[in-house]
Amino acid sequence: MAARQKKLIAAVCAVVVLSGADLIRLARANPTAFAPQVQDNGARRIISLVPNVTEILFAIGAGPQVVGVSSYDDFPPETKALPRVGALLDPDTERIFALRPDLVIVYGSQTELEGQFARAGIRVYAYRHAGIGNVLQTMRDVARLAGRTADGDRAVGDLQAQLDTIRARVRGRPRPRTMLVIGRDMGALRGVYVSGGVGFLHELLDIAGGDDLFADIKRESVQPSNETMIVRAPDVIVELKPGNQPATATLQRERAVWNLLASVPAVRNNRVHLLYGDYLLAAGPRLGRAADTLARALHPDAFLVAEPKGPGR
Amino acid sequence: MLRADAVSFGYGDSGFLLSDASVDITPGSLTGLLGPNGCGKTTLLKLLCGVLRPRTGRVTLGERPLAAMTRRELARHIAVVPQETHPAFEYSVTEMVMMGRHPHLGVFQLEGPADFEAAHEALDATGTAHLAARNYMTLSGGEKQRVIIASALAQATEILLLDEPTASLDLGYQLEVAGLLARLNRDRKVTMVLATHDLNLAASLCDRLVVMREGLVLAQGPTSDVLTGAMVRRLYDVDADVQFHQRAGHLTVVPVGRST
Amino acid sequence: MMPAAATTPRPQGGIQVRLTAILLGYGALAAAVCVLAPLVGSTHISLARAFDRSIPFADNVDAQIFFVARMPRVLSGAVVGATLATAGVVMQALLRNPLATPFTLGVSAGAALGAILVITFGATVTIGVLSPVPVASLAGALLAAAIVYALATRPGRTMSTAVLLLAGVTLNSFFSALILFVQYMADFTQTYRTVRWLMGDLDVGSFEPIVASLPLVLLAFAMFAVLPRSLNLLSVGADTASTRGVDVARTQRLAFLSSSLATSAAVSLAGPIGFVGIVVPHLVRLMVGVDHRLVLPASALFGAAFLVGCDLVARTVLAPVEVPVGVVTALLGGPFFLWLLVRKS
Numbered sequence: 001m002a003a004r005q006k007k008l009i010a011a012v013c014a015v016v017v018l019s020g021a022d023l024i025r026l027a028r029a030n031p032t033a034f035a036p037q038v039q040d041n042g043a044r045r046i047i048s049l050v051p052n053v054t055e056i057l058f059a060i061g062a063g064p065q066v067v068g069v070s071s072y073d074d075f076p077p078e079t080k081a082l083p084r085v086g087a088l089l090d091p092d093t094e095r096i097f098a099l100r101p102d103l104v105i106v107y108g109s110q111t112e113l114e115g116q117f118a119r120a121g122i123r124v125y126a127y128r129h130a131g132i133g134n135v136l137q138t139m140r141d142v143a144r145l146a147g148r149t150a151d152g153d154r155a156v157g158d159l160q161a162q163l164d165t166i167r168a169r170v171r172g173r174p175r176p177r178t179m180l181v182i183g184r185d186m187g188a189l190r191g192v193y194v195s196g197g198v199g200f201l202h203e204l205l206d207i208a209g210g211d212d213l214f215a216d217i218k219r220e221s222v223q224p225s226n227e228t229m230i231v232r233a234p235d236v237i238v239e240l241k242p243g244n245q246p247a248t249a250t251l252q253r254e255r256a257v258w259n260l261l262a263s264v265p266a267v268r269n270n271r272v273h274l275l276y277g278d279y280l281l282a283a284g285p286r287l288g289r290a291a292d293t294l295a296r297a298l299h300p301d302a303f304l305v306a307e308p309k310g311p312g313r
Numbered sequence: 314m315l316r317a318d319a320v321s322f323g324y325g326d327s328g329f330l331l332s333d334a335s336v337d338i339t340p341g342s343l344t345g346l347l348g349p350n351g352c353g354k355t356t357l358l359k360l361l362c363g364v365l366r367p368r369t370g371r372v373t374l375g376e377r378p379l380a381a382m383t384r385r386e387l388a389r390h391i392a393v394v395p396q397e398t399h400p401a402f403e404y405s406v407t408e409m410v411m412m413g414r415h416p417h418l419g420v421f422q423l424e425g426p427a428d429f430e431a432a433h434e435a436l437d438a439t440g441t442a443h444l445a446a447r448n449y450m451t452l453s454g455g456e457k458q459r460v461i462i463a464s465a466l467a468q469a470t471e472i473l474l475l476d477e478p479t480a481s482l483d484l485g486y487q488l489e490v491a492g493l494l495a496r497l498n499r500d501r502k503v504t505m506v507l508a509t510h511d512l513n514l515a516a517s518l519c520d521r522l523v524v525m526r527e528g529l530v531l532a533q534g535p536t537s538d539v540l541t542g543a544m545v546r547r548l549y550d551v552d553a554d555v556q557f558h559q560r561a562g563h564l565t566v567v568p569v570g571r572s573t
Numbered sequence: 574m575m576p577a578a579a580t581t582p583r584p585q586g587g588i589q590v591r592l593t594a595i596l597l598g599y600g601a602l603a604a605a606v607c608v609l610a611p612l613v614g615s616t617h618i619s620l621a622r623a624f625d626r627s628i629p630f631a632d633n634v635d636a637q638i639f640f641v642a643r644m645p646r647v648l649s650g651a652v653v654g655a656t657l658a659t660a661g662v663v664m665q666a667l668l669r670n671p672l673a674t675p676f677t678l679g680v681s682a683g684a685a686l687g688a689i690l691v692i693t694f695g696a697t698v699t700i701g702v703l704s705p706v707p708v709a710s711l712a713g714a715l716l717a718a719a720i721v722y723a724l725a726t727r728p729g730r731t732m733s734t735a736v737l738l739l740a741g742v743t744l745n746s747f748f749s750a751l752i753l754f755v756q757y758m759a760d761f762t763q764t765y766r767t768v769r770w771l772m773g774d775l776d777v778g779s780f781e782p783i784v785a786s787l788p789l790v791l792l793a794f795a796m797f798a799v800l801p802r803s804l805n806l807l808s809v810g811a812d813t814a815s816t817r818g819v820d821v822a823r824t825q826r827l828a829f830l831s832s833s834l835a836t837s838a839a840v841s842l843a844g845p846i847g848f849v850g851i852v853v854p855h856l857v858r859l860m861v862g863v864d865h866r867l868v869l870p871a872s873a874l875f876g877a878a879f880l881v882g883c884d885l886v887a888r889t890v891l892a893p894v895e896v897p898v899g900v901v902t903a904l905l906g907g908p909f910f911l912w913l914l915v916r917k918s
Contacts (some may be wrong), residue, residue, distance in 0.1 A: 072760060088761075089757060090757065183762060183766070185704055185705075185706055186704055186705055186706075187703070187704040187705070188704040188778070188782070189778040189779070190704070190774065190776065190777065190778060191706075191766060191769065191770070191774070217893075217894075223769070223895070225642065225776050225888060225895050226641060226642040226646075226776055226778045227614060227615070227616065227638055227642035227643060227888070228615075228893060228895075230634065230637045230638050230641065230642055231615075231616045231634070231638065233634070260641060260778055260779055261637070261641065262630065262631040262637060262641070263630075263631055263632060263633065263634050263636075263637040268631060
């Protein structure tokens with residue numbers, strides 16, 4: 001062997017030996033030793049990928065404990081100032097780690113992500129989307145994890161009370177067959193999506209005193225054809241739309257789209273309601289307000305004594 | 314009748330495929346464009362039928378430049394038999410032949426008795442009438458070539474251009490097609506120009522030759538004048554015996570060896 | 574290549590006779606399907622009641638179902654089916670390839686990009702009284718066609734089918750990549766709506782969208798009408814067609830433009846419904862031969878009947894759940910091609 005090659009081998013061996021100690025230490029290191037531990041009085045650095053849960057955290061006063069939110073978070077306004085870490089499809093794990101959380105709220109389907117955080121020793125709460133009962137349970141769970149059990153219980157109690165009040169208010173009144181529309185192409189009666197017999201919207205409708213037109217279809221969302229809508233003939237049509245109420249001309253045009261179904265009782269009796277507001281589609285603490293708005297649309301006579309609520313968030 | 318005056322052609326900057334070629338096709342003649350592959354004979358043929366436009370010079374029919382004529386008009390005077398035809402769909406022989414009637418029909422006009430007459434005549438003349446209902450794709454090489462010739466005949470033109478009409482055919486079919494072309498030229502007075510690299514075909518069929526090599530016309534004139542041993546050596550670097558064959562009735566070219 | 578039948582199958586008789594027979598025969602089929610389809614559905618209706626003038630229209634549920642839900646649907650199915658089938662025939666002749674579809678050159682990818690952009694970003698924008706998604710998908714489709722046209726055309730020269738194909742396939746890939754990117758940025762609902770749009774939807778609800786698409790459709794068909802014989806010649810070879818008197822450049826441009834306009838109109842009306850543009854031409858060629866003068870009108874009429882039939886299956890087979898019509902055409906189209914392949918090998 002040439003002298004040059006011998007020197008090269010010697011150099012490599014030296015490097016291996018000298019760094020050997022470090023290499024061994026690295027190989028035996030436990031990654032969880034680097035992660036912050038959850039305090040006994042609740043998580044102090046919470047990251048939430050689920051907008052609903054972020055809302056819950058702020059509602060129970062755990063806002064200051066939130067250090068990162070998803071790309072889709074926008075309520076309450078304080079979330080806008082917080083760092084964004086992605087969402088369901090594109091969670092930015094590097095960013096999440098960089099924020100050194102002690103609790104991460106993920107979606108139930110993000111199992112790989114869960115595994116990653118578990119290996120890093122970071123506490124994970126997996127949110128699974130279901131009905132109102134699930135929302136209440138989530139509020140309790142999250143409150144406990146954030147060390148605010150009492151606040152959580154109180155929030156749950158308030159919400160429950162709101163819903164019970166509404167349910168009582170409309171009790172005994174005839175329940176109209178209601179089509180709860182959650183999506184539609186602008187300006188046309190195409191791509192109509194309605195609530196099916198499952199999920200928090202279905203349950204809201206039930207609380208607000210309406211019978212779900214598609215209760216028999218056990219899915220959260222259903223896309224009915226024009227024919228189906230004509231045949232099922234709802235008594236009331238309620239459209240839930242995010243954002244603010246648009247200008248009058250637009251509002252009238254969108255309302256007029258339904259005139260195509262001329263034989264449907266909801267159209268003939270002018271019981272088509274277009275309700276605007278992000279809170280109407282948020283499965284969180286604002287459900288009480290949503291139920292109230294919905295009930296007022298279905299049973300206006302039950303609310304004559306109170307001032308009608310305006311549109312908004 | 315059909316003239317090319319100092320035409321040249323090339324694509325882009327890649328040099329000329331054909332330089333300064335002048336050819337005069339007289340009515341009733343059977344002219345051969347003869348030369349090795351790449352000599353420009355196919356290019357010249359395409360210039361003569363107007364498929365390509367010359368970079369310099371011009372091609373005239375009668376006294377009219379081709380560039381001044383519409384494709385329809387041109388198609389009523391000049392028909393072309395390409396080397397190979399690959400239809401994308403399975404047309405019948407009749408449909409293939411009827412396509413030759415296109416320049417005689419208006420946009421929405423359907424074929425009438427005159428067109429059917431022309432097609433049948435063409436099929437008869439090429440001996441393919443019995444194949445009329447057959448799928449073109451199922452024919453043999455010789456049959457296909459004859460059908461294409463029939464299609465060109467149905468076009469009822471004075472001039473017929475052919476590109477290597479016998480190149481992919483067996484010997485028997487070669488003779489068949491050559492005989493057919495000779496007959497058409499003689500009996501129906503169809504002026505023909507055929508591009509070929511087959512010396513013996515040129516010798517047997519053509520009364521005039523245009524000899525080409527590397528994009529240039531080397532010589533043109535009556536076959537017996539142009540087709541000599543010296544010319545064959547110039548074209549192909551091959552020593553050959555060019556002799557009149559008694560039994561065949563025309564000149565034959567027999568290669569003897571490569572010239573040194 | 575596949576071994577072909579020794580004799581091309583077609584009924585005897587001159588071209589006039591055959592053309593008349595086709596127009597009458599396929600015309601009757603299309604008419605019958607369009608008349609009967611609105612009568613069939615997941616709900617039973619009484620035709621007598623639907624046409625009973627004494628009942629006010631707003632009260633007559635049977636009439637509502639017939640005229641509001643089913644008729645527009647059948648008509649849009651007929652228009653879209655006829656349009657896509659004919660555009661497919663023309664595209665196959667232009668590209669000299671029986672496997673070409675109306676979507677080969679990127680028009681539907683452009684339409685999809687337009688639709689997804691509006692669904693994801695512009696959901697509150699409407700253009701006058703027109704709904705944004707159809708308008709955006711039309712714009713996207715025409716843009717894609719314009720790009721391919723610009724890439725493949727040189728003034729006075731014929732289009733090279735190779736360049737055309739390359740330009741179209743490249744545009745398809747590029748637009749598809751853009752679509753994936755936009756989809757990645759969309760939220761759940763938007764993604765779902767996009768995916769649903771891609772499956773096709775004939776439930777237009779009113780006659781307005783159909784009427785709005787008619788100018789383009791009629792223009793396309795006017796262009797189709799002058800093409801058939803030239804397409805015959807073109808499909809034998811561009812040079813051969815030229816020597817037979819066809820203005821090849823003009824024919825190619827006309828074929829490309831008419832097919833693109835037709836496809837753009839169809840896709841903006843009902844989304845990109847696949848397989849109609851390739852199954853129908855193939856079926857028709859099996860029945861009437863390959864002469865484009867017969868194949869074009871037959872495909873238009875058969876295409877209308879075919880799509881209306883598929884939509885009928887889509888809305889009844891799993892009632893009350895509706896299967897998207899694009900899924901039905903795909904489920905029929907796939908096995909059809911497998912059968913073709915097996916039959917020929």
